[in-house]
Amino acid sequence: MLEKTRELIRSKQYNQLKEMLSDIQAPDIAMLLDELTPLEIPLVFRLLPKELAAEVFVYIKNDNQEMLIKNFSDSELKDVFGDLYMDDIVDILEEMPASVVKRILAQTGSETRATINQLLQYGSESAGSIMTTEYVGLKSGMTVKQAFDKIRKQGLDSETVYTCYVTAADRKLLGAISIRTLLLADPDDVIDDIMEDNVISVKTGDDREFVANQMKKYDFVAMPVVDNENRLVGIVTIDDAVDVIEDETEEDFALMAGIQPDDSEDSYLDTPVLVHAKNRIMWLLFLMLSATFTGLIITKYQDKLLTIPILTSFIPMLMDTGGNCGSQSSTVVIRGLALNELSAKDLLKVIFKEMRISLVVGAILAVVNSVRIFIMYHNSTEFATASIAVVVGITLMLTVLVSKIVGCTLPIIASKLRLDPAIMAAPLITTIVDACSILIFFNIAAMLLNI
Amino acid sequence: MLEKTRELIRSKQYNQLKEMLSDIQAPDIAMLLDELTPLEIPLVFRLLPKELAAEVFVYIKNDNQEMLIKNFSDSELKDVFGDLYMDDIVDILEEMPASVVKRILAQTGSETRATINQLLQYGSESAGSIMTTEYVGLKSGMTVKQAFDKIRKQGLDSETVYTCYVTAADRKLLGAISIRTLLLADPDDVIDDIMEDNVISVKTGDDREFVANQMKKYDFVAMPVVDNENRLVGIVTIDDAVDVIEDETEEDFALMAGIQPDDSEDSYLDTPVLVHAKNRIMWLLFLMLSATFTGLIITKYQDKLLTIPILTSFIPMLMDTGGNCGSQSSTVVIRGLALNELSAKDLLKVIFKEMRISLVVGAILAVVNSVRIFIMYHNSTEFATASIAVVVGITLMLTVLVSKIVGCTLPIIASKLRLDPAIMAAPLITTIVDACSILIFFNIAAMLLNI
Numbered sequence: 001m002l003e004k005t006r007e008l009i010r011s012k013q014y015n016q017l018k019e020m021l022s023d024i025q026a027p028d029i030a031m032l033l034d035e036l037t038p039l040e041i042p043l044v045f046r047l048l049p050k051e052l053a054a055e056v057f058v059y060i061k062n063d064n065q066e067m068l069i070k071n072f073s074d075s076e077l078k079d080v081f082g083d084l085y086m087d088d089i090v091d092i093l094e095e096m097p098a099s100v101v102k103r104i105l106a107q108t109g110s111e112t113r114a115t116i117n118q119l120l121q122y123g124s125e126s127a128g129s130i131m132t133t134e135y136v137g138l139k140s141g142m143t144v145k146q147a148f149d150k151i152r153k154q155g156l157d158s159e160t161v162y163t164c165y166v167t168a169a170d171r172k173l174l175g176a177i178s179i180r181t182l183l184l185a186d187p188d189d190v191i192d193d194i195m196e197d198n199v200i201s202v203k204t205g206d207d208r209e210f211v212a213n214q215m216k217k218y219d220f221v222a223m224p225v226v227d228n229e230n231r232l233v234g235i236v237t238i239d240d241a242v243d244v245i246e247d248e249t250e251e252d253f254a255l256m257a258g259i260q261p262d263d264s265e266d267s268y269l270d271t272p273v274l275v276h277a278k279n280r281i282m283w284l285l286f287l288m289l290s291a292t293f294t295g296l297i298i299t300k301y302q303d304k305l306l307t308i309p310i311l312t313s314f315i316p317m318l319m320d321t322g323g324n325c326g327s328q329s330s331t332v333v334i335r336g337l338a339l340n341e342l343s344a345k346d347l348l349k350v351i352f353k354e355m356r357i358s359l360v361v362g363a364i365l366a367v368v369n370s371v372r373i374f375i376m377y378h379n380s381t382e383f384a385t386a387s388i389a390v391v392v393g394i395t396l397m398l399t400v401l402v403s404k405i406v407g408c409t410l411p412i413i414a415s416k417l418r419l420d421p422a423i424m425a426a427p428l429i430t431t432i433v434d435a436c437s438i439l440i441f442f443n444i445a446a447m448l449l450n451i
Numbered sequence: 452m453l454e455k456t457r458e459l460i461r462s463k464q465y466n467q468l469k470e471m472l473s474d475i476q477a478p479d480i481a482m483l484l485d486e487l488t489p490l491e492i493p494l495v496f497r498l499l500p501k502e503l504a505a506e507v508f509v510y511i512k513n514d515n516q517e518m519l520i521k522n523f524s525d526s527e528l529k530d531v532f533g534d535l536y537m538d539d540i541v542d543i544l545e546e547m548p549a550s551v552v553k554r555i556l557a558q559t560g561s562e563t564r565a566t567i568n569q570l571l572q573y574g575s576e577s578a579g580s581i582m583t584t585e586y587v588g589l590k591s592g593m594t595v596k597q598a599f600d601k602i603r604k605q606g607l608d609s610e611t612v613y614t615c616y617v618t619a620a621d622r623k624l625l626g627a628i629s630i631r632t633l634l635l636a637d638p639d640d641v642i643d644d645i646m647e648d649n650v651i652s653v654k655t656g657d658d659r660e661f662v663a664n665q666m667k668k669y670d671f672v673a674m675p676v677v678d679n680e681n682r683l684v685g686i687v688t689i690d691d692a693v694d695v696i697e698d699e700t701e702e703d704f705a706l707m708a709g710i711q712p713d714d715s716e717d718s719y720l721d722t723p724v725l726v727h728a729k730n731r732i733m734w735l736l737f738l739m740l741s742a743t744f745t746g747l748i749i750t751k752y753q754d755k756l757l758t759i760p761i762l763t764s765f766i767p768m769l770m771d772t773g774g775n776c777g778s779q780s781s782t783v784v785i786r787g788l789a790l791n792e793l794s795a796k797d798l799l800k801v802i803f804k805e806m807r808i809s810l811v812v813g814a815i816l817a818v819v820n821s822v823r824i825f826i827m828y829h830n831s832t833e834f835a836t837a838s839i840a841v842v843v844g845i846t847l848m849l850t851v852l853v854s855k856i857v858g859c860t861l862p863i864i865a866s867k868l869r870l871d872p873a874i875m876a877a878p879l880i881t882t883i884v885d886a887c888s889i890l891i892f893f894n895i896a897a898m899l900l901n902i
Contacts, residue, residue: 023649027668152634161631162613162672179630180612183603198474216697217478219690221613221672238689239670242696246667249700250786256707257782257877258775267792268783269800276804277811280779284772288816291771292823295764302760309753312763313746316770316885320742321735323774324709324878328731331708332719335701341718349720353727360728365739372743426708426877427775434767 002035009040018047026052030059038064042071054083062095062265069100078107085159086112087132087240090119095265124263127211128204130244131225131234136164138191140174145187151179159237163222166195171231173224175199201226204233209248212241213340252338256331256425258283287431294319294435301442304451308383311445314392315438319430321365321396322403322437327426329354329407334421337411344416347409354404362400366393391445398444399437406432453486460491469498477503481510489515493522505534513546513716520551529558536610537563538583538691541570546716575714578662579655581695582676582685587615589642591625596638602630610688614673617646622682624675626650652677655684660699663692664791703789707782707876709734738882745770745886752893755902759834762896765843766889770881772816772847773854773888778877780805780858785872788862795867798860805855813851817844842896849895850888857883 001024008017021029021044029048033041033056041064048056057065057080069077081089081104093101093116105113115133122128136158138147147164155161164182166175175195185194201224202211215223221238254261260279264271298305298315305312333350336342342350370389377385407429411421445451452475459468472480472495480499484492484507492515499507508516508531520528532540532555544552544567556564566584573579587609589598598615606612615633617626626646636645652675653662666674672689705712711730715722749756749766756763784801787793793801821840828836858880862872896902 025649025651025669027670148634155631155635161634180606183599183612183630184606198476200476216690216693218476219478221689238672238693239667242667242689242693245693245696246790253704253707253782253786256704257778259779259782268787269793269797269804273804273807273811276783276808277815280776280808281812281815284775284779284812284816285819287775288768288772288820289823291768292827294767294771298767299761299764302763305763306757306760309757310750312753312756313749315766316745316749316889317739317742319767319770320745320882320885321739323881324735324738325731327708327877328710328735331704331710332727335704336719339697342720346720353720353724356724357727357731360724361732361735364728364732365735368736369739372740376743426778430774430881431771434771438767 001032005032005036005044006040009043014047017044021048022052026055027059029056034061034064038067042068050079051083054080058084058088058092061270062092065092066096066100069096069104074107077104081108085132085134086115086119087130087159087237089116090129093120094124122204125208126204127202127206127208127225127236128234130208130211130240131204131236132159132240133234134158135222135224135232135235136161137232138164138166138177140166140168140192142166142191143187144182144185144189144191144194147177147182147191148187151182160222160235163220163235165199165224165232165235166191167232173199173201173226173230173232176224199224201230201232202236203228208244211236212244212248215241216245248338251420252334252422254279255420255422256334256427258287258425258427283427287427290431291434294431294438297435297438297442301446304442304446307451308388308445308449310377310380310383310388311441314395314441317369318392318395318399318437318441319434322399322433323426323430325358325361325400326403326407326429326433329404330411330425330429333408333411334425337415337421342412344412347412350408350412351405354408355401358397358401358404361404362397365400366396369393369396387449391441391448394448395437395441395444398440399433402436402440403429403433406436452483456483456487456495457491460494465498468495472499473503477506478510480507485512485515489518493519501530502534505531509535509539509543512721513543516543517547517551520547520555525558528555532559536583536585537566537570538581538610538688540567541580544571545575573655576659577655578653578657578659578676578687579685581659581662581691582655582687583610583691584685585609586673586675586683586686587612588683589615589617589628591617591619591643593617593642594638595633595636595640595642595645598628598633598642599638602633611673611686614671614686616650616675616683616686617642618683624650624652624677624681624683627675650675652681652683653687654679659695662687663695663699666692667696699789702871703785703873705730706871706873707785709738709876709878734878738878741882742885745882745889748886748889748893752897755893755897758902759839759896759900761828761831761834761839762892765846765892768820769843769846769850769888769892770885773850773884774877774881776809776812776851777854777858777880777884780855781862781876781880784859784862785876788866788872793863795863798863801859801863802856805859806852809848809852809855812855813848816851817847820844820847838900842892842899845899846888846892846895849891850884853887853891854880854884857887 033044045068134157136151136154138150151161161179163176163178166177168174175197176199177191177195181194200218204225204227211223223236224232225234225236227233251261260282262279370393373389410424414421414424484495496519585608587602587605589601602612612630614627614629617628619625626648627650628642628646632645651669655676655678662674674687675683676685676687678684702712711733713730821844824840861875865872865875
C-alpha cells in the first residue's frame with residue numbers, strides 16, 4: 001500500500017490515489033500517513049474528504065498532527081477541528097505546545113472554547129479528562145416521538161446515540177434509556193415511564209481507572225458523568241474506557257519490570273534512546289545499590305565460605321529461586337488488587353494461602369535439588385554430599401516460604417499506603433529476597449555444618 | 452448489603468428483599484449471591500423477576516451456576532436459558548460437567564440446540580467461540596422503514612441493535628449500517644445506498660485476540676464474523692472483546708512471572724492451593740535446574756575467587772543488575788509485540804536501539820558503582836581498590852549490554868517461531884543473563900587482575 005501510494009504521488013495520479021483511499025478505513029489511512037515523509041503527508045491528507053480527514057486526524061501520530069496543524073490554513077484548521085469530538089480535541093491539545101493550542105482555540109467558537117477550557121482543567125487521571133460533552137440529552141416529560149426528534153437533531157454531533165440520558169429541568173440526571181427501548185416503545189409513551197431510573201453514574205473527579213472498571217463490570221458502552229450536584233456534564237464512551245484499561249495495564253507492565261512509566265504515547269521505536277535510558281536508570285541504580293547489601297552479607301560470612309568453597313556455587317540458584325518465587329506471588333497479588341479480586345483486608349488470607357503453596361512448592365524443589373546434588377557430587381571427597389544436600393534443601397524450603405510471604409505482603413501493604421502495588425514487583429522483591437536467601441543459607445550452613 | 456439480605460432472609464421478609472434487589476444492578480446482585488450460602492442462593496435467586504434472573508445468572512460464579520442448575524426444575528431451567536444470549540449459554544456450558552450440559556440441551560428447542568452445538572465446536576481461542584448469533588440481519592434491497600420494522604421485531608432478542616448487517620440472498624455480507632445512519636435517513640431510502648459497503652469483518656477461525664485488537668483499532672462496538680464463503684454467521688460484541696483483552700493480558704502477566712496460565716476464571720482466593728502450586732512449580736523447577744549452570748561456572752573459577760575473596764561479594768549485585776536490565780528490555784519488547792507496535796522484522800532496529808540505551812545506562816551504573824567502591828573500600832589493604840573498581844565497572848557495562856541484547860532478542864525470536872513472546876520474560880532472561888554476567892566478571896577479573 002505504501003509503495004502504491006508513493007508511486008501514485010510520484011506520477012501525480014491524485015484522482016486514483018483519492019479513489020484508493022476511499023476504500024480504506026480511517027485508522028489504516030492514518031497508519032499509511034505516518035509512514036510517509038513530512039512533504040507527502042499534507043499532500044495526501046488534503047485529498048481526503050472533509051469528514052474522513054477529521055477522523056483520520058485523530059489517529060495519526062502527535063508529531064504529524066502538530067506538523068499538519070502548522071501546515072493548515074485557518075479555514076482548514078476550522079474544518080478539521082469543527083468535525084472532531086470534544087474529548088478528541090482535548091486529547092490532541094494536551095500533547096501540543098502552547099502556541100499551537102492558542103492558534104487552535106482562536107479558530108473555535110466561543111462556546112466550544114469555553115467547553116474545551118473546562119475539559120482541559122480536569123486532572124489527567126480523572127473521569128472529566130476522558131469524557132465528551134457530546135451526548136444525547138433528553139428532558140424529563142418528553143414522549144418517545146419527541147425523543148426521536150431530539151436524537152435526529154443531535155445525533156450527527158453526538159459521539160454515541162445508543163444510550164440517551166434523561167435530565168430534569170435543573171440538569172440533574174434522572175435516568176438512562178437505550179435506543180433499543182425507544183425503538184420498541186410506543187411513540188406516545190412518556191420516556192420517564194420506560195427509562196431505567198436506577199442509573200449508575202460517575203463523578204467528574206473519579207479516577208479514570210475506576211470509571212473503566214465500572215463500565216467493564218456493568219457491560220456499559222457509555223457511562224454518564226455528573227458533577228457534585230448530580231448534574232449531567234458528559235459521558236465516557238467504551239472506546240476511551242478500553243484505552244484507559246490499556247494505559248493502566250502498560251503502566252503496570254512497566255513498573256513491574258522496574259521501568260518508570262511515562263505519559264508519552266510514542267511507541268518503542270519512536271521513543272528516543274535518552275528517554276528510554278532515563279525511564280530505566282532510576283530503578284537500576286536503586287536496585288544496584290540495594291544489592292550491595294547482599295554483597296555485605298557475603299563479605300561477612302566470607303571465612304565460612306572459604307572453609308567449604310562449593311557453597312558459593314549454590315548462591316545463584318538460591319537467589320534465582322527466591323526471586324522467582326517472590327515475583328510469582330507478588331504478580332498474582334498485584335493483579336488481584338488491580339482487578340479488585342483482592343483488597344487490603346484479605347492480607348491474612350493471602351499470607352495463609354501463600355504459606356501452604358510454599359510448603360508444596362518448596363518440598364518439591366528441595367527433593368529435586370537433593371537428587372541433583374547426589375548425582376553431580378556423589379563421588380566428592382572434599383565435602384559430605386549428604387550434609388550439603390540437607391543444608392541446601394532446608395535453605396530452599398525456607399527461602400521459598402520467606403520469598404512468597406514477602407512477595408504477597410509488600411503489594412498489599414503498598415495498596416494500604418495508597419501507593420501503586422505494582423512498584424512492589426519482581427525487581428524490588430528479588431533484591432529483598434536475595435538478601436534473605438543468602439542469610440538463611442549461611443545460617444543454616446553454619447548451624448548444620450559446624451563452620 | 453450482605454448483612455441486610457441475611458437479616459431479611461432470617462425474618463422471612465421476602466417482599467422487602469425483593470424490593471431491595473430491584474434497586475440493584477445485575478452484576479451487583481451476582482456479587483451478593485456469591486457471598487451467600489448454598490441454601491440461601493436459590494431462595495434469593497427465585498425472588499428475582501424472570502428477565503433479571505437470567506441476567507444475574509450470567510454474572511455469578513461457575514460453581515454457583517452449576518449448583519443452581521441442579522436445583523432448577525425443568526421449567527425454571529427453560530426460563531433462565533431461554534433469556535440468555537447464545538454466547539453466554541456457550542460460555543456457561545463450557546464450564547459445566549457433561550451431565551449438566553445434557554440436561555440443559557434437553558430443555559432448549561431443536562433450532563437453538565443446533566446453534567449451540569455449532570458454537571461449541573469452534574476452537575476456544577477462535578472468533579467463533581466468542582461470537583453470538585443474535586444480531587440484526589437486514590436483507591439487501593430493504594428500505595429504511597422495513598429495516599426499522601425488522602429491528603423492532605428482532606431487537607429484543609439481539610445482543611446489540613446499534614449496528615445492523617446487510618446480507619445478500621445467499622447470506623453473503625454486503626455492508627453494515629448503524630442505527631444512527633438509519634435514524635437520520637429518509638424512511639423510503641434503500642439501505643444499500645446508505646450503508647457502509649467497505650465493511651471490516653473477521654473469520655470464524657481467526658484468533659480471538661486478533662478480533663479484539665481489530666475492534667480496538669477501528670473503535671467498533673460490534674464486529675461481524677463470516678465463514679469461509681463470506682457468509683455472515685455472527686457478531687462479536689465489545690464487552691466480549693474487552694474480556695478477551697483482559698484474559699490475554701492476564702496470561703501475559705502470569706507467563707512473565709513464570710506462572711503457567713490456566714483457563715479457570717477463579718479468582719486468586721477461590722483457586723485451591725494445589726492448583727496454585729501446580730501452575731508455579733514447572734517454571735521454578737526448570738529455572739532452578741538452569742541456575743545450576745551458573746553455579747558450575749562459579750565452581751570452575753573457584754580458585755580465582757579464593758585469591759581475592761572480595762570478588763564473591765559483587766556476584767549478587769552483578770546478577771541482579773543483569774537480570775533487571777534484561778527484564779526491562781524483554782518487557783518493553785514483549786509489550787511492543789503484543790500491541791503490534793513491533794514485529795519480527797524490526798529485530799535489528801531494536802537491537803541497535805537497546806545497544807545505545809545500554810551504553811548510556813551502563814556508563815552511569817559503572818560510574819556510580821565505582822564511587823561506591825571507593826567510599827566503602829578506600830582504606831582496604833587486602834586488594835587494590837582502583838583495580839577492583841575498574842573490573843566491576845567494565846563488567847557492569849558489558850553485563851548491561853549483553854542483558855539488554857538477550858532481553859530484546861529472545862522475545863522477537865519466540866514470535867518468529869510462533870511461540871508466545873511472553874515466555875521469554877524476566878525469569879528466563881534472568882537465568883540466562885546470570886550465567887553471562889558471572890562469565891564476563893571472572894574473565895575480566897582474570898585478565899585485569901592477573902589471577
